[in-house]
Amino acid sequence: MGGSPQRYKRDFDRFGDVIYRSFPPAKINITLDLLNLREDRYHNLETFVLKIPSFSDSLTLDTEGLMGGDLGEDNLITRAHKSMEQTVGKELVAGWRLKKEIPVCGGFGGGSSDGWAALVLLNEAFSLGFSHHELVQIAIPLGCDLPLFSVDGPLWAKGKGTDVHPLSKRHSPLWVLLGVADSPISTEEAFRWWEDSGFEGGERTKEVIQWWETGDRRERCVHAGNDFERVVFPRRPELAEVIRGIRLTPVIASGMTGTGNGFFALYSKKENAEEGGQSLTDSQFLGVYPL
Numbered sequence: 001m002g003g004s005p006q007r008y009k010r011d012f013d014r015f016g017d018v019i020y021r022s023f024p025p026a027k028i029n030i031t032l033d034l035l036n037l038r039e040d041r042y043h044n045l046e047t048f049v050l051k052i053p054s055f056s057d058s059l060t061l062d063t064e065g066l067m068g069g070d071l072g073e074d075n076l077i078t079r080a081h082k083s084m085e086q087t088v089g090k091e092l093v094a095g096w097r098l099k100k101e102i103p104v105c106g107g108f109g110g111g112s113s114d115g116w117a118a119l120v121l122l123n124e125a126f127s128l129g130f131s132h133h134e135l136v137q138i139a140i141p142l143g144c145d146l147p148l149f150s151v152d153g154p155l156w157a158k159g160k161g162t163d164v165h166p167l168s169k170r171h172s173p174l175w176v177l178l179g180v181a182d183s184p185i186s187t188e189e190a191f192r193w194w195e196d197s198g199f200e201g202g203e204r205t206k207e208v209i210q211w212w213e214t215g216d217r218r219e220r221c222v223h224a225g226n227d228f229e230r231v232v233f234p235r236r237p238e239l240a241e242v243i244r245g246i247r248l249t250p251v252i253a254s255g256m257t258g259t260g261n262g263f264f265a266l267y268s269k270k271e272n273a274e275e276g277g278q279s280l281t282d283s284q285f286l287g288v289y290p291l
Contacts, residue, residue, distance in 0.1 A: 028257040032256075048205050057099060088128060132150065177287075180262045182261075185259060253265075
């Protein structure tokens with residue numbers, strides 16, 4: 001993104017001078033192409049990402065430090081808070097309240113979305129004045145997925161996932177069915193399985209971007225796909241079975257999202273999405289959401 005003048009979306013509520021609230025959204029990866037392994041041990045990748053604004057966590061900041069409890073040292077909100085304090089060289093007294101809706105380790109990016117929202121809220125609540133580009137630079141060391149939430153709407157990400165390019169928003173209504181399988185998958189596991197497999201990744205993302213930008217978004221996107229399915233499905237057959245079943249319905253695109261046990265199915269009609277959801281158990285079904 002370099003020195004882009006792009007601004008982050010100020011999507012939060014303010015209550016007086018001390019309470020700020022944001023709703024960090026989930027994301028889905030319509031594609032995830034794993035390319036070469038870099039010298040820094042990260043993988044180069046390409047991915048086409050959609051946000052789900054109506055499926056979100058709720059994050060509240062209190063500048064008097066009276067709200068909430070300890071989120072834990074490893075929580076990305078805590079890490080974002082400490083990183084911001086280190087950057088400005090002073091303590092930023094703040095309490096946090098997090099209401100989780102996005103499943104942990106589902107591949108929906110909930111933790112990263114929370115972390116980005118925390119940086120934005122701190123920047124606004126304490127009038128720190130960081131630009132979009134500066135906030136992204138603070139975010140990258142916290143996790144490669146945080147920049148995915150630094151821009152609004154559909155996007156194309158490449159490199160480690162931190163090189164993010166906004167795409168056009170949809171012109172026709174779409175609906176997404178979201179679900180989660182029973183067996184969690186950690187990012188570390190998924191990448192280890194991939195590295196041990198010797199597989200070569202696909203290159204679908206540019207085809208899907210062309211479909212998104214110029215094609216009929218009501219028609220099936222034949223190039224959608226996630227390379228991790230090749231190593232996850234043999235180890236998580238219940239996840240494979242659910243996704244293969246969904247692909248028998250009139251979906252536009254479907255599959256794993258990210259490296260987790262979450263999955264999505266994109267439809268042009270709400271009734272088709274709801275019908276697809278009827279094949280899921282109560283524990284698997286997360287909801288049907290507009291895009």
